[in-house]
Amino acid sequence: MAMTVSPTEGDSIAAALDVIGDRWSLLVLRGVFRGTYRFSDLRDELGIASNLLTTRLCRLVDHGVLEKVPYQQRPQRFEYRLTDAGRDLSPVLVSLMQWGDTHRSDGEAPTVLVHGECGWPIENITRCTTCHTSVDATDIRKQDARKQDML
Amino acid sequence: MAMTVSPTEGDSIAAALDVIGDRWSLLVLRGVFRGTYRFSDLRDELGIASNLLTTRLCRLVDHGVLEKVPYQQRPQRFEYRLTDAGRDLSPVLVSLMQWGDTHRSDGEAPTVLVHGECGWPIENITRCTTCHTSVDATDIRKQDARKQDML
């Protein structure tokens, strides 16, 4: 029985990349995470062409990671805010940043992110929900899969 | 005093995207994480054109996330294995997968990754190194930065 199969069928990573896997989307999102919500501010901060910024923002809104929130009437103006789904991308940004800091920093001081509430550094870890130990990449398996089937 | 500034200067996320921010590199890496180490296996599994796979593998080796390991002489053949830097990309893949599972799954059962040692599910979290509580994206700050400066 034939099924309609999308290119990203059963592939969460490819599906995620379909949303934020281009050259700009993740950088636009990082801008919003940093607190830049408006078109011209994002454009100036990122140095992205305005037509490209338009298409990225539309796509991100369409995919439900950003939403337009009016901040002024007459003329009506919107800013772009993270949705819950957008906020859930935070681990992706944090892990990418930590990797870049560790392996691409060229001796520069790494970015230190801190927990706003208590001011101490944060870290992104993959851990076991039960034994709570940090899990190494080589010790991750798919449930009910053979040894080498992971991710 | 003028300095030579690369486009990704002081920007770990852009620097990381420079290595794995194209359409294929991360999927190639996922293949290797899954245990597919050889050229033709990766090509068949991913459906990538062979010339593209060649350039991706070379780039990933050049950037130090994969390394060639001989597995046969006469003719000499190599497989591609993760370096430590490559293995450190695991949180990026895990967080992307979890996001895709949560927000792009279309009702499909999410991929469950388990800790090989004990068999229980794993999770990727961002937490405070001190109070060890899970930190929400909206409560992340850059050290010594104003409220809205994060990531």
Place this chain on the structure above:
DNA sequence: CAGTATCCTCGAGGATACTG
């Protein structure tokens, strides 16, 4: 200010044939 409208370029991606 927040876009839209045009036009252009270049290179990533892809198909395919070939090779030690």
Place this chain on the structure above:
DNA sequence: CAGTATCCTCGAGGATACTG
């Protein structure tokens, strides 16, 4: 098997001028 060599296409990205 693990690539290399060619050739091609298309669209992402970019520059720029314009607009309500």
